Amino acid sequence: xxxxxxxxxxxxxxxxxxxxxxxxxxxxxxxxxxxxxxxxxxxxxxxxxxxxxxxxxxxxxxxxxxxxxxxxxxxxxxxxxxxxxxxxxxxxxxxxxxxxxxxxxxxxxxxxxxxxxxxxxxxxxxxxxxxxxxxxxxxxxxxxxxxxxxxxxxxxxxxxxxxxxxxxxxxxxxxxxxxxxxxxxxxxxxxxxxxxxxxxxxxxxxxxxxxxxxxxxxxxxxxxxxxxxxxxxxxxxxxxxxxxxxxxxxxxxxxxxxxxxxxxxxxxxxxxxxxxxxxxxxxxxxxxxxxxxxxxxxxxxxxxxxxxxxxxxxxxxxxxxxxxxxxxxxxxxxxxxxxxxxxxxxxxxxxxxxxxxxxxxxxxxxxxxxxxxxxxxxxxxxxxxxxxxxxxxxxxxxxxxx
Ligand code: AMP
Numbered sequence: 523x524x525x526x527x528x529x530x531x532x533x534x535x536x537x538x539x540x541x542x543x544x545x546x547x548x549x550x551x552x553x554x555x556x557x558x559x560x561x562x563x564x565x566x567x568x569x570x571x572x573x574x575x576x577x578x579x580x581x582x583x584x585x586x587x588x589x590x591x592x593x594x595x596x597x598x599x600x601x602x603x604x605x606x607x608x609x610x611x612x613x614x615x616x617x618x619x620x621x622x623x624x625x626x627x628x629x630x631x632x633x634x635x636x637x638x639x640x641x642x643x644x645x646x647x648x649x650x651x652x653x654x655x656x657x658x659x660x661x662x663x664x665x666x667x668x669x670x671x672x673x674x675x676x677x678x679x680x681x682x683x684x685x686x687x688x689x690x691x692x693x694x695x696x697x698x699x700x701x702x703x704x705x706x707x708x709x710x711x712x713x714x715x716x717x718x719x720x721x722x723x724x725x726x727x728x729x730x731x732x733x734x735x736x737x738x739x740x741x742x743x744x745x746x747x748x749x750x751x752x753x754x755x756x757x758x759x760x761x762x763x764x765x766x767x768x769x770x771x772x773x774x775x776x777x778x779x780x781x782x783x784x785x786x787x788x789x790x791x792x793x794x795x796x797x798x799x800x801x802x803x804x805x806x807x808x809x810x811x812x813x814x815x816x817x818x819x820x821x822x823x824x825x826x827x828x829x830x831x832x833x834x835x836x837x838x839x840x841x842x843x844x845x846x847x848x849x850x851x852x853x854x855x856x857x858x859x860x861x862x863x864x865x866x867x868x869x870x871x872x873x874x875x876x877x878x879x880x881x882x883x884x885x886x887x888x889x890x891x892x893x894x895x896x897x898x899x900x901x902x903x904x905x906x907x908x909x910x911x912x913x914x915x916x917x918x919x920x921x922x923x924x
Contacts, residue, residue: 523542523543523608523609524539524541524601524606524608524609525539525540525542525608525609525912525915525916526538526540526593526607526611527539527540527610527611527612527613527908527912527915528586528610528611528652529612529652529908530582530612530613530648530649530652531648532556532644532645532647533554533555533556533557534553534555534556535553535556535582535586535589535652536550536551536552536553537550537551537552537589538550538908539593539600539601539607540908540909540912542912542913542916545909545912546568547568548567548601549566549567549568549593550565551563551564551566551589551592552564553579553585553589555579556579556580556581556582557579557580557581559578560576560577560578561576561577561579561585562574562575562576563575563577563579563585563588563589563592565589565598567598567599567600570597570598573592573598581651582648582651582652582654582655583654583655583658583659585655586652586658590604590660604659604660607660607663608663608664608919609663609664609665609666609916609919610656610660610663610665610666611665611666611667611668611911611915612627612649612652612656612665612666612667612668613668613704613907614635614645614646614649614667614668614669615642615646615669615671615701615754616635616641616642616645616669616670616671616699617635617669617671617672617675618637618638618641618671618695618699619675619695620634620637620638621634621667621669621671621672621675622675622676624666624667624668624669624672624911624914624915625918626664626918626919627653627664627665627666627667632653635649635650635653641752641753642753649667653665664919664922666911666914666915666918666919668910668911668914668915669704670701670702670703670704671699671700671703672703672704673700673703673738673745674699674700674701674703674706674738674745676746677698677745677746677747677748681698681746681748681841682698682699683697683698684696684697684751684752697752698748698750698751698752698756699752700738700745700748700749700750700751701734701736701748701750701754702730702734702736702738702748703738703745703748704907704910705728705730705851705852705905705907706728706736706740706748707745708905708907709730709849709851709903709905710726710728710738710740711743712888712903713726713728713847713888713901714726714847715888716901717899717901721742721743722743724740724741724742724743724846725739725740725741725842725843725844725845725846725847726740726741726845726846726847726849727739727740727842727845727847727848727849728740728849728851729831729849729850729855730851730852730855730905731758731831731850731851731852731853731854731861732852732853732854732855734750734754734761734763735749735758735759735765735831736749736750736754736758737749737758737831737838739838741842747838747841749834755791757834758830758831758834759795759796759799759827759830759831760795761795761796761797761805762792762793762795762796762797762798763790763791763792763794763795764790764794764795764798765795765830766830772786772790796809796827799822799823799826800820800822800823801819802819802820806827806854806858806861807858809827810858810860827861828865828868831861831865832865832869835865835869836869836872839872845872845898846898846899847898847900847901848866848869848874848900848901849901849902849903850862850900850901850902851902851904855902857884862876862881862900862902863881866881866892869898873898874896874897874898874900875892875895875896875897876891876893876900877892877893880892886904887904888902888904889902
């Protein structure tokens with residue numbers, strides 16, 4: 523079975539075509555600047571040269587058509603015809619309480635994804651555009667939706683409720699949902715596999731730290747708490763997002779600065795975090811460069827980032843009454859030996875001890891960076907959300923054909 527995985531953003535569309543017989547990636551690419559005058563399509567088939575094409579792509583429908591053109595192109599393609607695509611898997615950010623697992627796309631699923639636009643105004647409309655564009659360009663091909671929130675639907679009430687009047691949950695579903703679920707699920711499973719231990723016996727903390735970042739406490743293979751909340755703003759300090767702050771700051775600053783709701787949202791989501799404190803960049807590479815050069819603002823940004831991350835790890839060890847495995851993943855987690863070292867050095871009270879040489883090794887495979895003496899296995903596990911989407915799509919489509 524060949525599965526096309528699609529991740530639609532409001533102005534971008536990423537794709538990967540999998541051959542599920544061996545889970546190999548046949549081709550992948552990205553359409554950027556959809557809706558703008560010079561859209562860019564970057565396409566790469568396995569074993570062939572990358573192609574970059576600039577054209578006008580005004581909406582997702584055209585973007586998918588161009589992607590199919592590339593996948594079936596005589597020179598750059600990997601398919602004879604579009605009919606070879608057996609199923610399409612879509613990443614959807616918000617599944618709310620409707621979805622605790624991936625689902626086949628039907629009228630009901632689309633209605634529910636639309637009903638959640640209020641909670642994910644930037645993301646869910648883009649997912650709907652990707653689904654409908656696929657329906658038009660690949661009619662009759664089964665489609666599956668895979669949610670960032672689904673893995674966290676196992677959180678107990680004590681983790682997901684906010685201590686505010688219950689009526690807000692009843693009326694508006696104001697609660698914590700958590701995000702990056704596909705990644706937390708994938709790396710926790712890969713970690714248990716790497717260690718050769720049943721996941722049911724493990725207390726795992728997964729740190730998905732990239733541009734956005736979240737931490738999850740996984741006990742017995744299920745998410746019991748996660749740091750992002752109703753939206754992906756809560757929790758850790760991130761590239762451009764504030765993470766946790768006193769909610770009273772919001773009305774206070776809005777009042778003082780005469781800001782609209784949109785302006786306040788934009789400040790906390792796009793102009794805060796590492797970018798705000800360092801004053802120069804949201805990219806951890808620039809922050810650690812500045813820190814190594816002794817630049818004051820970059821140093822403070824680095825220290826705040828590490829301190830907040832460490833506090834969350836400590837709180838999740840408390841939440842689970844212990845921790846067996848700590849997993850680092852995503853852009854910062856997979857690549858920044860400096861961040862991993864700083865965090866782990868300050869977690870010695872948990873019995874964490876990392877091997878500095880192992881920590882410096884770069885590899886695309888799961889690896890251990892803790893010493894044999896460490897009471898906690900500290901691992902780096904490259905995440906692969908697309909593979910989870912492809913696997914879920916395959917499983918659901920297969921089981922519906924029986
Ligand atoms: P992601 O959102 O998972 O794609 O992660 C992207 C982020 O990873 C970038 O914004 C960088 O901050 C970070 N990153 C990527 N490579 C490195 C690196 N070698 N060292 C530190 N941070 C990195």
